[in-house]
Amino acid sequence: MYTLKFHEDMCAACETHDCLVKCQHMNIDLDTAKIQMENIIKNRDSFVLHDCVTCYACEEYCPNGNHPFYLIVTRQEEHKLFPLPDPIITRGIQVGIPFRGDPDITEMSGPVLNMGVFSSLTRRVKSRLFEGLPIMSEDPRKMFHYFCQLMYLHYGKTSVINDRLEKTIQTIAAHKATEIIHFHDECYGTYTSYASAFGIDVPFKSIHLFEYLYNRLLELKDEIKPLNYTVAYQRPCSSRLSSDKHAYVSKIFDLIGVTEGKRKYVDENAMCCGSTIFSQKKEGSRKYCDNIQKLNIDDMKNANAQICVFNCPACMETIGKAVGKAGIMPLFMSDLCRLAIGEKIK
Amino acid sequence: MSSILNKLIAVVGEDYASNRQEELFTYSKDLGTAPPQWPEYVVAPKTDKEIQKIVLLANEEKVPIVPLGGGMTLAGLALPLKGGIIIDLKRLDKIIEVNPESRYMVVEAGISNGKVTAHLHNHYPRLMHSEPGAPPAATIGGNLAIHGQGDLAHPYGFNSDMVNGMEVILPTGEMIQLGSCAVGSGWYSMQPLPDLKFFSGWNGTTGIITKVSLKLFPNKKFRDNDLFVVENEELVPEILYELTHLGMTEDLISSSAAIPPLMNKLHHISINIAGDYEEEIEFKRHMVFDVALSKFIRSGTGGIGNLAGEWPRPQVSKSSDWKKGGGFEYVGAIIPVSLYPECYRQGARISEQHDIPYTILGRVIGCSHAMMFSWSYAFNRADEETVKHARQALHETDDLVMNLNGTIWKPAVYGQRLMMDRMNKNTLELMGKIKTLLDPNGIMNPGNWEVNR
Ligand SMILES: Cc1cc2nc3c(=O)[nH]c(=O)nc-3n(C[C@H](O)[C@H](O)[C@H](O)COP(=O)(O)OP(=O)(O)OC[C@H]3O[C@@H](n4cnc5c(N)ncnc54)[C@H](O)[C@@H]3O)c2cc1C
Numbered sequence: 001m002y003t004l005k006f007h008e009d010m011c012a013a014c015e016t017h018d019c020l021v022k023c024q025h026m027n028i029d030l031d032t033a034k035i036q037m038e039n040i041i042k043n044r045d046s047f048v049l050h051d052c053v054t055c056y057a058c059e060e061y062c063p064n065g066n067h068p069f070y071l072i073v074t075r076q077e078e079h080k081l082f083p084l085p086d087p088i089i090t091r092g093i094q095v096g097i098p099f100r101g102d103p104d105i106t107e108m109s110g111p112v113l114n115m116g117v118f119s120s121l122t123r124r125v126k127s128r129l130f131e132g133l134p135i136m137s138e139d140p141r142k143m144f145h146y147f148c149q150l151m152y153l154h155y156g157k158t159s160v161i162n163d164r165l166e167k168t169i170q171t172i173a174a175h176k177a178t179e180i181i182h183f184h185d186e187c188y189g190t191y192t193s194y195a196s197a198f199g200i201d202v203p204f205k206s207i208h209l210f211e212y213l214y215n216r217l218l219e220l221k222d223e224i225k226p227l228n229y230t231v232a233y234q235r236p237c238s239s240r241l242s243s244d245k246h247a248y249v250s251k252i253f254d255l256i257g258v259t260e261g262k263r264k265y266v267d268e269n270a271m272c273c274g275s276t277i278f279s280q281k282k283e284g285s286r287k288y289c290d291n292i293q294k295l296n297i298d299d300m301k302n303a304n305a306q307i308c309v310f311n312c313p314a315c316m317e318t319i320g321k322a323v324g325k326a327g328i329m330p331l332f333m334s335d336l337c338r339l340a341i342g343e344k345i346k
Numbered sequence: 347m348s349s350i351l352n353k354l355i356a357v358v359g360e361d362y363a364s365n366r367q368e369e370l371f372t373y374s375k376d377l378g379t380a381p382p383q384w385p386e387y388v389v390a391p392k393t394d395k396e397i398q399k400i401v402l403l404a405n406e407e408k409v410p411i412v413p414l415g416g417g418m419t420l421a422g423l424a425l426p427l428k429g430g431i432i433i434d435l436k437r438l439d440k441i442i443e444v445n446p447e448s449r450y451m452v453v454e455a456g457i458s459n460g461k462v463t464a465h466l467h468n469h470y471p472r473l474m475h476s477e478p479g480a481p482p483a484a485t486i487g488g489n490l491a492i493h494g495q496g497d498l499a500h501p502y503g504f505n506s507d508m509v510n511g512m513e514v515i516l517p518t519g520e521m522i523q524l525g526s527c528a529v530g531s532g533w534y535s536m537q538p539l540p541d542l543k544f545f546s547g548w549n550g551t552t553g554i555i556t557k558v559s560l561k562l563f564p565n566k567k568f569r570d571n572d573l574f575v576v577e578n579e580e581l582v583p584e585i586l587y588e589l590t591h592l593g594m595t596e597d598l599i600s601s602s603a604a605i606p607p608l609m610n611k612l613h614h615i616s617i618n619i620a621g622d623y624e625e626e627i628e629f630k631r632h633m634v635f636d637v638a639l640s641k642f643i644r645s646g647t648g649g650i651g652n653l654a655g656e657w658p659r660p661q662v663s664k665s666s667d668w669k670k671g672g673g674f675e676y677v678g679a680i681i682p683v684s685l686y687p688e689c690y691r692q693g694a695r696i697s698e699q700h701d702i703p704y705t706i707l708g709r710v711i712g713c714s715h716a717m718m719f720s721w722s723y724a725f726n727r728a729d730e731e732t733v734k735h736a737r738q739a740l741h742e743t744d745d746l747v748m749n750l751n752g753t754i755w756k757p758a759v760y761g762q763r764l765m766m767d768r769m770n771k772n773t774l775e776l777m778g779k780i781k782t783l784l785d786p787n788g789i790m791n792p793g794n795w796e797v798n799r
Pocket of ligand 1: 479490553555
């Protein structure tokens with residue numbers, strides 16, 4: 001059984017406790033944060049375990065690269081303080097069960113694009129941006145074999161991740177690709193952050209989609225026509241696990257000639273899409289989720305955004321329609337880049 | 347060429363009557379487990395006058411006639427069990443009148459539900475009818491002939507409750523009218539004349555429905571399909587009771603299935619909420635989730651699975667796919683909502699015994715007055731063994747319905763017999779008298795509802 005490598009001393013010595021103090025969803029001062037973190041570390045009850053909306057952000061806020069979020073969800077499970085109602089957890093766990101045959105394992109050399117559980121978006125990568133890249137998990141019937149499992153952090157169920165992840169890693173590794181570009185940022189976070197925090201061995205190198213896109217755009221630089229849009233970026237929860245790659249967002253925007261409107265919910269202060277908050281057990285969760293979505297979209301409008309750029313398909317699914325209704329075009333980052341090199345998108 | 351064929355051609359023209367094997371083949375099967383039953387002729391009339399002539403011809407020749415709509419009932423109800431002529435009614439598909447103020451439309455009965463929905467969508471977007479979850483080719487007449495239910499079943503009941511008038515050609519060829527249209531007053535009401543409703547639920551054994559005045563209902567601008575999920579089946583009736591008490595939703599369906607895994611042993615209650623304004627939708631959502639269902643969410647026994655999904659109408663079952671080969675048939679039963687948990691458990695047991703992934707569904711009819719509960723059994727058409735298992739499972743389910751004191755809906759012949767064996771003897775006798783009175787030559791869809799056997 002894998003266990004979290006959490007450095008208690010580092011946390012005890014921390015002077016900021018940014019993990020909780022900066023939390024957008026709980027109002028916690030420094031003294032309270034210290035006490036609550038200690039409670040959590042010592043495996044005592046804490047209101048944080050009850051009230052955490054599982055937005056992942058504390059992973060990024062932690063100045064020490066410790067893993068407060070992984071610790072919180074691990075404790076939620078130990079204390080059976082699951083944020084979601086039981087049937088929603090069962091449903092979520094069952095979603096990830098592959099049921100339509102084994103994947104076809106073909107050996108792939110060089111860098112490979114992994115669609116994870118978003119095989120249905122494969123048509124979006126039929127682009128010169130991804131030219132020459134073999135694609136892993138193209139078949140929606142088999143996609144759960146490539147499921148990174150990280151979504152169970154929202155369920156307070158690290159045990160499910162730890163049970164299943166090794167098998168997914170083996171499936172991916174069986175293709176023998178050495179470098180893997182993950183279409184979904186959450187997969188990248190799994191293999192680069194979660195796995196190492198829990199001591200799970202990953203025998204391939206992961207490349208962040210935005211890093212890949214940036215480098216590919218550099219290769220196609222002569223073909224880029226500046227788009228001249230004002231955009232807003234919907235930063236997903238999983239990007240908190242790879243904050244070192246977040247800089248690629250601005251680098252790509254600069255390269256393709258779009259400007260980020262001035263926003264309140266940006267970078268560290270980005271607002272979660274709420275994809276699991278609406279169904280949490282805590283009273284008022286649905287309304288709370290509605291409210292943060294509204295604040296987020298209003299903020300995009302105030303920034304005069306013409307396009308909302310999505311990284312994560314789940315965010316797109318959750319607020320894409322509402323963003324569209326607000327008169328802002330929802331687009332995946334990869335699609336925005338395709339526009340910049342003159343490709344048409346549907 | 348046979349004389350009957352000649353006479354049929356004389357009525358409808360050469361293109362619309364046939365006894366060619368390749369055409370009869372198509373009409374010899376339906377989508378379910380019933381073995382093929384070959385007709386001798388198939389005819390596709392365009393008008394009620396043509397139908398009258400065909401019916402008179404069948405009486406003269408003493409040859410069975412079987413009305414056919416979309417042929418989607420799966421239970422072999424439109425297969426010619428005793429041979430004869432299939433009357434394919436799909437060409438009888440005119441829209442005769444739409445009266446938006448009184449919210450009804452008059453259509454020929456062979457019109458498909460898909461065409462009705464499309465017409466309203468294009469020309470009367472503020473109106474809708476109660477569309478069954480069947481493929482859109484299912485006809486209005488066929489659905490009424492079996493007492494179907496559609497996506498307005500919760501607020502308004504069976505589709506046969508949503509009829510303002512009917513025109514029917516009797517088995518002896520006369521055309522009758524039911525409702526206000528019978529006194530020449532238009533098609534706006536079925537009441538207050540004496541009841542003569544001998545045509546719904548009779549599977550086309552008492553006459554051919556040719557025109558229908560369908561009640562229409564407000565079609566709101568936005569429709570949300572939300573999901574509420576529970577693990578404990580015992581909670582489903584209580585939840586449906588709360589929702590029907592609230593009275594703010596349209597269709598309410600609870601379903602569970604072994605495949606896909608996300609549905610396994612879980613009950614997904616699909617809740618349709620409609621509104622003309624975002625505020626209206628949000629208010630209804632608030633009342634549904636934050637008020638009516640809040641106690642389930644907070645106790646962790648129920649949760650919101652999805653909000654604001656927009657699914658196209660009709661929401662057709664996809665359960666036919668799981669065995670490959672594209673076959674599935676279901677037993678439907680009308681039951682009290684309180685029987686949902688037991689129906690689910692027993693259905694899962696029967697499915698397991700026959701190695702078929704279980705698929706069940708219950709749709710609320712009226713204000714939790716009843717539920718249409720269905721047990722679907724998938725089979726591979728090309729694998730006779732799986733067909734046999736499905737057939738056996740269907741029979742066991744018919745038996746189960748009777749044991750649980752349910753009422754089999756659109757029963758196949760096996761289920762019809764079970765129901766007739768259990769039926770009040772005087773009721774059965776009256777059915778027999780009505781059948782003899784209306785169809786003295788026994789030509790209408792014989793083999794079905796054989797009350798005088
Ligand atoms: C995937 C799937 C989902 C379904 N979901 C639903 C649902 O949600 N609700 C529901 O009610 N049903 C449902 N059904 C069952 C069925 O398809 C429908 O009830 C359909 O409306 C039946 O109409 P039809 O035109 O196909 O009838 P047919 O199968 O053609 O005929 C049904 C019976 O009526 C007789 N008949 C046909 N037309 C006439 C007429 N004009 N006058 C007199 N008798 C006639 C036939 O002889 C036969 O006995 C579903 C079926 C499938 C395959």
